[in-house]
Amino acid sequence: MSFPDKTVRQSFPSTLIHRNATVFTSQGADEIAQQAIQNLIDSRYALKDRVSAPLKGLENDLFAKSQPLDSLRPKLRVTFGRAKRDGTFDWPVEEVINTFRAQKRGAPVAGLYGFGYRKSALGLIQEFFIFTEMLDGxxxxxxxxxxxxxxxxxxxxxxxxxxxxxxxxxxxxxxxxxxxxxxxxxxxxxxxxxxxxxxxxxxxxxxxxxxxxxxxxxxxxxxxxxxxxxxxxxxxxxxxxxxxxxxxxxxxxxxxxxxxxxxxxxxxxxxxxxxxxxx
Structure with missing residues (x-):
């Protein structure tokens, strides 16, 4: 996938690949973080609901969101980096872009740790992941x-x-x-x-x-x-x-x-x- 702002992808240079999922992070994930992200990916194969919760295994450090793309149009848009007719992007892409830019402006927001996606056998993105800092306290x-x-x-x-x-x-x-x-x-x-x-x-x-x-x-x-x-x-x-x-x-x-x-x-x-x- 691609972003309209190429600096988004460039700012998350570390890549974690697990099964048919790819996750980009701002820094290399340590062994514990890698395992927690892999476990989340593994758990998503039989589920179609949206997840918004502390990342299991790293509850004090990372918050995870997982959004299945349930129809062909959003899958195509997210896979190929296309906008909707009104010029906006599907919400997980919007959230990554907005959080990244807000963070760069020094805004008081939860920091973006990484993002990624899981693809289908046809190569289309069928689920999107977002990881932000867990606001402990x-x-x-x-x-x-x-x-x-x-x-x-x-x-x-x-x-x-x-x-x-x-x-x-x-x-x-x-x-x-x-x-x-x-x-x-x-x-x-x-x-x-x-x-x-x-x-x-x-x-x-x-x-x-x-x-x-x-x-x-x-x-x-x-x-x-x-x-x-x-x-x-x-x-x-x-x-x-x-x-x-x-x-x-x-x-x-x-x-x-x-x-x-x-x-x-x-x-x-x-x-x-x-x-x-x-x-």
Whole structure:
């Protein structure tokens, strides 16, 4: 397979080949890491479900994702490095590209250790693997909230993380509490995960994008823990950190995103056109 950005592949020069799978890593995997990756590959032959969990055998070091490609079109696209009609790539490729670029910009994200794929007898990629650093000592926002029961600290830390991403021109369009990892020892230290639905280029519709991000963050579980008017006040205070926000355009998307489902495709329309489609 190939990436549109050749530096992605070049930055992961070590290769591990096992059965009909190939994995590229940023550094040579030691014997324990090799065995853990091989065991994951072996376990996938009879399974078709998606895996997203600490890598067995290296639970404190690496997090593994495995995504089967269940139809011919994504298999062809990923195998030959082709984009979809809208110019995007299938999510595992998007996540590798976005995580790699965000990491290069010094963004607070889980570091990319490697990626790879398993091919069919016909030579088509039928499953994609992604390995990131295991954020030991961190909990996702909702798990952290169960322990600390401090919704205001969670929201504040999340907003600070979102601002840090924007300062590096990273627009996370799946930004919710479970994609915010909080350091147990220092809750102000946070990292973002799951970057497959991100943009790393400027938008001409920042007011609408921010409206979606803040609204979506509220809709995805946070509304259960905070009064809406109180959340609105926290959002208004946070907007003071962003220059040039058109409140009329912001409020329209913000109100919709707080209470309506916005599909992933519709989120791209917000980023590219500033328009929101609900439902």
């Amino acid at each position: 961190y909990l996702n926002g909702l798990e952290w909230l169960k322990q600390k029961r401090d919704i205001h600290s969670l929201i504040t830390a999340s907003f600070t993380l979102l601002r840090s991403l924007h300062n590096r021109d990273i627009v996370h369009m799946d930004f919710w509490a479970n994609n915010v990892m909080i350091n147990l020892a220092q809750p102000s230290l946070t990292k973002a995960i799951d970057l497959e639905n991100c943009f790393l280029t400027p938008t001409n519709h920042m007011s609408e994008v921010l409206g979606f991000q803040f609204g979506f963050y509220y809709r995805r579980e946070v509304f259960r823990f905070v009064i809406e008017e109180e959340y609105d006040r926290m959002v208004a205070d946070e907007l003071a950190h962003y220059a040039g926000v058109d409140r009329e355009r912001f409020d329209e998307v913000y109100a919709a995103s707080k209470h309506e489902n916005i599909s992933r495709r519709a989120r791209r329309e917000i980023f590219h056109k500033g328009t929101v489609v609900t439902g």
